[in-house]
Amino acid sequence: xxxxxxxxxxxxxDELEKVSxxxxxxxxxxxxxxxxxxxxxxxxxxxxxxxxxxxxxEPWAEVNDHILFSKHSGRxxxxxxxxxxxxxxxxxxxxxxI
Numbered sequence: 001x002x003x004x005x006x007x008x009x010x011x012x013x014d015e016l017e018k019v020s021x022x023x024x025x026x027x028x029x030x031x032x033x034x035x036x037x038x039x040x041x042x043x044x045x046x047x048x049x050x051x052x053x054x055x056x057x058e059p060w061a062e063v064n065d066h067i068l069f070s071k072h073s074g075r076x077x078x079x080x081x082x083x084x085x086x087x088x089x090x091x092x093x094x095x096x097x098i
Contacts, residue, residue: 010045
């Protein structure tokens, strides 16, 4: 697994279901529209200085926490060892723990 440094965090983004709970298959237009609104995922790694400020030394989230993050935040990367996709983002892009 990749390790992040500094104020960055590693996130596994949630994926959009191809079929709704009612059995309706989503078309590509709906997928893109819903994916734009979907900005949640799980924290997979935290850099050594993430969320360290003069005000607080406590991290806002921990590994395996389900989070909501800012739209268009992070950079998509693929781990060469396990071929998993991750988002590397700044700690300030996390809006809340769900």
